[in-house]
Amino acid sequence: MxxxxxxxxxxxxLDLLAEETExxxxxxxxxxxxxxxxxxxxxxxxxxxxxxxxxxSISEIKGETPLDSPSDTAPSTL
Numbered sequence: 001m002x003x004x005x006x007x008x009x010x011x012x013x014l015d016l017l018a019e020e021t022e023x024x025x026x027x028x029x030x031x032x033x034x035x036x037x038x039x040x041x042x043x044x045x046x047x048x049x050x051x052x053x054x055x056x057s058i059s060e061i062k063g064e065t066p067l068d069s070p071s072d073t074a075p076s077t078l
Contacts, residue, residue: 005045005049010050017043017046017050020039020042020046021039
């Protein structure tokens with residue numbers, strides 16, 4: 001995850017995602033594999049930040065920390 005995105009609010013992230021997706025699509029349509037790869041990485045990093053925040057928000061609602069979320073399905077032994 002890029003630390004650059006951490007200071008942006010969710011709406012700015014969504015706007016940036018739209019802009020970078022548009023640039024990715026344009027590069028892809030033009031057949032520019034270098035720019036396509038560059039923008040794909042940027043889009044994926046923005047999506048990762050959004051998903052991280054969504055996971056953190058859901059955990060906060062449930063009263064858990066992101067590390068306590070039930071994604072670990074291994075049974076615990078007492």
